[in-house]
Amino acid sequence: MQIDDTMQRAAAAFEEYRYTTPAARATFLETIAAEINARREALIETAHAESNLPVARLNGEITRTTSQLQLFATLIREGSWVEAVIDTARPEHTPARPDIRRMLLPVGPVVIFGASNFPFAFSTAGGDTASALAAGATVVIKGHPAHPGTSLMIFEAITHAISKSGMPAHTVQHVTGDGNATGRELVMHPLTTGVGFTGSFQGGKALLDYAAQRTVPIPVFAEMSSINPVVFYPDALASQTAQLAQTFAASITLGMGQFCTNPGILLGLKSEALEDFISQLGTAIAAVAPQKMLHQGICEAYTKGRSHMLETAGVTLVSESAPPAALEAWPSLARTTGKALLTNPALKEELFGPYSLMVVCADKAELVAVLKSLHGQLTTTIVGTPADTAQYKDVITTQSTLAGRVILNNPPTGVEVCAAMVHGGPFPATTDQRFTSVGTSAIRRWVRPVCFQNFTDDMLPDALKAANPLGIWRQVDNQFVR
Amino acid sequence: MQIDDTMQRAAAAFEEYRYTTPAARATFLETIAAEINARREALIETAHAESNLPVARLNGEITRTTSQLQLFATLIREGSWVEAVIDTARPEHTPARPDIRRMLLPVGPVVIFGASNFPFAFSTAGGDTASALAAGATVVIKGHPAHPGTSLMIFEAITHAISKSGMPAHTVQHVTGDGNATGRELVMHPLTTGVGFTGSFQGGKALLDYAAQRTVPIPVFAEMSSINPVVFYPDALASQTAQLAQTFAASITLGMGQFCTNPGILLGLKSEALEDFISQLGTAIAAVAPQKMLHQGICEAYTKGRSHMLETAGVTLVSESAPPAALEAWPSLARTTGKALLTNPALKEELFGPYSLMVVCADKAELVAVLKSLHGQLTTTIVGTPADTAQYKDVITTQSTLAGRVILNNPPTGVEVCAAMVHGGPFPATTDQRFTSVGTSAIRRWVRPVCFQNFTDDMLPDALKAANPLGIWRQVDNQFVR
Numbered sequence: 001m002q003i004d005d006t007m008q009r010a011a012a013a014f015e016e017y018r019y020t021t022p023a024a025r026a027t028f029l030e031t032i033a034a035e036i037n038a039r040r041e042a043l044i045e046t047a048h049a050e051s052n053l054p055v056a057r058l059n060g061e062i063t064r065t066t067s068q069l070q071l072f073a074t075l076i077r078e079g080s081w082v083e084a085v086i087d088t089a090r091p092e093h094t095p096a097r098p099d100i101r102r103m104l105l106p107v108g109p110v111v112i113f114g115a116s117n118f119p120f121a122f123s124t125a126g127g128d129t130a131s132a133l134a135a136g137a138t139v140v141i142k143g144h145p146a147h148p149g150t151s152l153m154i155f156e157a158i159t160h161a162i163s164k165s166g167m168p169a170h171t172v173q174h175v176t177g178d179g180n181a182t183g184r185e186l187v188m189h190p191l192t193t194g195v196g197f198t199g200s201f202q203g204g205k206a207l208l209d210y211a212a213q214r215t216v217p218i219p220v221f222a223e224m225s226s227i228n229p230v231v232f233y234p235d236a237l238a239s240q241t242a243q244l245a246q247t248f249a250a251s252i253t254l255g256m257g258q259f260c261t262n263p264g265i266l267l268g269l270k271s272e273a274l275e276d277f278i279s280q281l282g283t284a285i286a287a288v289a290p291q292k293m294l295h296q297g298i299c300e301a302y303t304k305g306r307s308h309m310l311e312t313a314g315v316t317l318v319s320e321s322a323p324p325a326a327l328e329a330w331p332s333l334a335r336t337t338g339k340a341l342l343t344n345p346a347l348k349e350e351l352f353g354p355y356s357l358m359v360v361c362a363d364k365a366e367l368v369a370v371l372k373s374l375h376g377q378l379t380t381t382i383v384g385t386p387a388d389t390a391q392y393k394d395v396i397t398t399q400s401t402l403a404g405r406v407i408l409n410n411p412p413t414g415v416e417v418c419a420a421m422v423h424g425g426p427f428p429a430t431t432d433q434r435f436t437s438v439g440t441s442a443i444r445r446w447v448r449p450v451c452f453q454n455f456t457d458d459m460l461p462d463a464l465k466a467a468n469p470l471g472i473w474r475q476v477d478n479q480f481v482r
Numbered sequence: 483m484q485i486d487d488t489m490q491r492a493a494a495a496f497e498e499y500r501y502t503t504p505a506a507r508a509t510f511l512e513t514i515a516a517e518i519n520a521r522r523e524a525l526i527e528t529a530h531a532e533s534n535l536p537v538a539r540l541n542g543e544i545t546r547t548t549s550q551l552q553l554f555a556t557l558i559r560e561g562s563w564v565e566a567v568i569d570t571a572r573p574e575h576t577p578a579r580p581d582i583r584r585m586l587l588p589v590g591p592v593v594i595f596g597a598s599n600f601p602f603a604f605s606t607a608g609g610d611t612a613s614a615l616a617a618g619a620t621v622v623i624k625g626h627p628a629h630p631g632t633s634l635m636i637f638e639a640i641t642h643a644i645s646k647s648g649m650p651a652h653t654v655q656h657v658t659g660d661g662n663a664t665g666r667e668l669v670m671h672p673l674t675t676g677v678g679f680t681g682s683f684q685g686g687k688a689l690l691d692y693a694a695q696r697t698v699p700i701p702v703f704a705e706m707s708s709i710n711p712v713v714f715y716p717d718a719l720a721s722q723t724a725q726l727a728q729t730f731a732a733s734i735t736l737g738m739g740q741f742c743t744n745p746g747i748l749l750g751l752k753s754e755a756l757e758d759f760i761s762q763l764g765t766a767i768a769a770v771a772p773q774k775m776l777h778q779g780i781c782e783a784y785t786k787g788r789s790h791m792l793e794t795a796g797v798t799l800v801s802e803s804a805p806p807a808a809l810e811a812w813p814s815l816a817r818t819t820g821k822a823l824l825t826n827p828a829l830k831e832e833l834f835g836p837y838s839l840m841v842v843c844a845d846k847a848e849l850v851a852v853l854k855s856l857h858g859q860l861t862t863t864i865v866g867t868p869a870d871t872a873q874y875k876d877v878i879t880t881q882s883t884l885a886g887r888v889i890l891n892n893p894p895t896g897v898e899v900c901a902a903m904v905h906g907g908p909f910p911a912t913t914d915q916r917f918t919s920v921g922t923s924a925i926r927r928w929v930r931p932v933c934f935q936n937f938t939d940d941m942l943p944d945a946l947k948a949a950n951p952l953g954i955w956r957q958v959d960n961q962f963v964r
Contacts (some may be wrong), residue, residue, distance in 0.1 A: 085923075
């Protein structure tokens with residue numbers, strides 16, 4: 001009943017919010033950013049106590065969060081994101097072609113689930129919320145139970161921004177409660193038109209399955225599970241051993257491995273150079289000091305999963321750091337063979353934490369077989385020199401089809417928030433590989449195209465009027481013009 | 483087992499076809515069009531025998547089909563449809579931003595279900611197939627059992643084109659068989675990556691439900707059910723009565739009403755002018771000669787559905803044509819009140835054929851209530867003068883949210899194949915309102931964005947190379963350039 005009231009209010013607010021001007025929504029997003037900045041100290045203190053994340057990281061994450069809000073404000077103030085397409089009338093055609101114009105419009109109230117590993121940037125006022133509000137959708141946030149105080153403080157900042165910007169009172173609402181029951185009710189509510197989620201495979205799949213039970217289907221954008229395979233090609237491995245070991249040890253243990261893009265599986269061809277790399281990488285990982293994980297549940301899952309991996313036939317421990325204290329993660333590197341991986345699908349499952357599995361492949365054919373056996377991924381990384389990329393072109397072609405983001409000679413951690421970013425990928429990396437949850441095109445998750453035929457200019461939305469009053473880029477009779 | 487073989491071949495062909503050049507695929511599409519044209523006489527003869535559609539209509543539909551193939555050839559030869567987005571490196575940023583580039587790439591083999599009401603333009607080499615092949619996806623066609631000979635002849639034309647263009651032999655395959663079992667197997671096959679369908683709500687919903695049972699979710703683009711509400715506003719009704727009656731009688735009975743965009747529900751405010759319009763519309767519809775429907779099943783469903791509608795409490799017959807012969811449709815106009823419609827949801831269901839229901843609303847509030855009660859639609863039409871659109875702005879606002887295409891003073895039948903077209907809309911008009919099945923952006927159903935980070939120029943796809951060798955429009959550092 002409480003959720004029904006919430007969704008009714010979100011739908012009512014949408015009937016007003018959907019018609020706000022882009023400029024008004026941009027100011028609203030900037031005001032949220034300002035309200036968050038005004039609470040920075042207190043937010044960091046609360047989030048640090050709730051998530052164990054270091055203060056410096058949280059400070060940086062708040063900056064990323066306010067930058068994302070600013071980025072979407074800039075996007076909608078500029079305005080071309082609506083993809084205005086205009087085909088002018090052709091009265092001389094048989095039959096005469098009417099004037100037809102299309103643009104993107106918001107779908108309705110959406111439900112956003114906060115992520116535990118980004119208490120700011122992918123939670124209450126994170127990228128999902130920012131993109132939905134920018135699109136003109138109203139938002140119901142399910143706060144993550146691992147950082148309830150942080151979530152409520154951010155919601156308070158949003159509430160102040162709503163009031164200061166004169167937006168409808170229920171443009172954004174916040175609900176808490178038992179994850180499963182509340183989540184189910186939110187996803188299945190008839191007035192919900194879309195869902196955003198970042199978290200575990202189990203969590204995202206449950207939401208997708210709830211949505212499948214609805215009378216009216218809605219999209220679920222769940223970013224779930226990825227082991228981000230990195231292939232180390234021979235020439236790079238031999239020529240940059242020490243540097244690669246340092247770079248990837250840092251990437252694997254960054255934030256105690258609590259990133260969607262953590263490189264959880266490393267692949268290479270059996271060779272002395274690879275053995276040397278494994279040794280140096282192991283040494284570098286062993287030197288990393290254990291730190292606290294986000295919460296008890298994640299720490300227990302990591303500890304149990306790590307033990308399980310290390311007890312699996314064919315898997316051996318390469319190295320581990322000093323033993324962790326309570327709540328801490330245990331940075332570790334394990335190894336196995338391509339053959340073992342091909343016979344044991346469990347080795348391809350995500351283990352959320354500072355762990356990576358080096359897969360030593362007997363030859364190129366086995367490497368290709370391993371790559372083809374992998375699930376869909378957020379990222380895949382090619383570590384190779386020009387000599388490698390020339391020699392292993394066919395392997396790289398196979399590797400490049402695995403993920404939403406294909407990277408050359410960069411670690412996969414670190415996701416730029418920009419126009420070209422794709423933080424998405426084939427299932428189970430996400431539930432809908434056609435969309436991204438990071439970068440400006442994340443806004444497309446909350447809209448649909450609507451076309452207006454034979455409209456008079458005064459009746460058209462501003463983005464489609466003849467004079468182009470918003471000054472946006474438009475595709476007019478198949479030419480981009482502004 | 484047979485379907486498994488088919489999908490394995492489609493997946494194998496995809497590994498080759500996905501890397502063909504846009505120019506080669508464009509030539510392939512044009513060759514299909516040429517092969518169809520070369521068989522035009524025989525195709526019309528066969529399709530006329532199988533579908534009862536008039537020869538002139540079938541001739542026009544073949545032209546539309548070859549035009550669609552040509553349109554997608556032009557689209558991919560021009561090339562900007564891939565949405566190339568480039569964010570160049572920013573080494574001066576902290577941390578340094580790598581070069582990130584994104585474009586659309588095909589997802590894999592897709593399954594297309596032919597439609598009964600368009601044996602050419604939405605069947606074997608119709609819009610779905612053309613858009614998928616243009617995108618670089620391989621296609622498995624489930625031929626519609628109502629026109630098996632036509633479907634096989636078209637497939638033969640495609641096979642010749644494959645051979646002449648040097649495309650992989652299994653780029654397009656054709657399967658027949660019992661609709662339900664074969665359809666289920668095709669949709670649930672692990673190698674299938676997308677589904678296109680045009681047909682009944684029952685058919686589309688079944689495919690969507692099969693897809694929900696898959697381990698790996700895939701999109702189902704089903705265009706299903708729409709009654710295309712037309713609102714006649716008072717001033718237009720009073721000033722253009724006779725002309726509107728002729729225009730809409732023609733639209734309702736065009737092709738014996740066997741179009742997705744057939745205006746199945748008409749709305750107006752109780753008045754003398756409305757009564758006059760109903761009377762003239764009824765007279766015009768009664769003057770239309772019955773013609774044969776597509777097949778026995780559709781005729782029986784229409785006959786039964788029409789009787790059921792006319793026996794419903796609150797519904798009365800306004801007029802009907804001369805009685806139909808066997809297999810023929812019975813053009814009919816019925817009427818009811820807004821109140822009756824609001825209490826009987828069955829009146830809002832699609833009746834596929836030359837039938838429309840005029841809903842007389844007691845006042846503006848009832849009209850708005852009726853509009854709000856309607857399901858999602860492909861189209862909705864506003865018939866109004868400038869005086870109407872000024873006076874009924876709030877009603878028009880409500881009406882405009884109903885559909886994928888909002889039309890002013892045109893009948894909804896006739897769907898332009900152009901860049902701005904949206905032939906889609908909220909459920910149950912389609913299963914995914916974010917996409918269109920007509921027009922050039924239909925190609926987006928078969929692709930996903932992939933981003934390339936820190937790639938060297940020689941390793942990038944042509945669409946993303948620095949020199950822009952394809953000469954396409956690209957968004958570079960947030961500016962559209964070519």
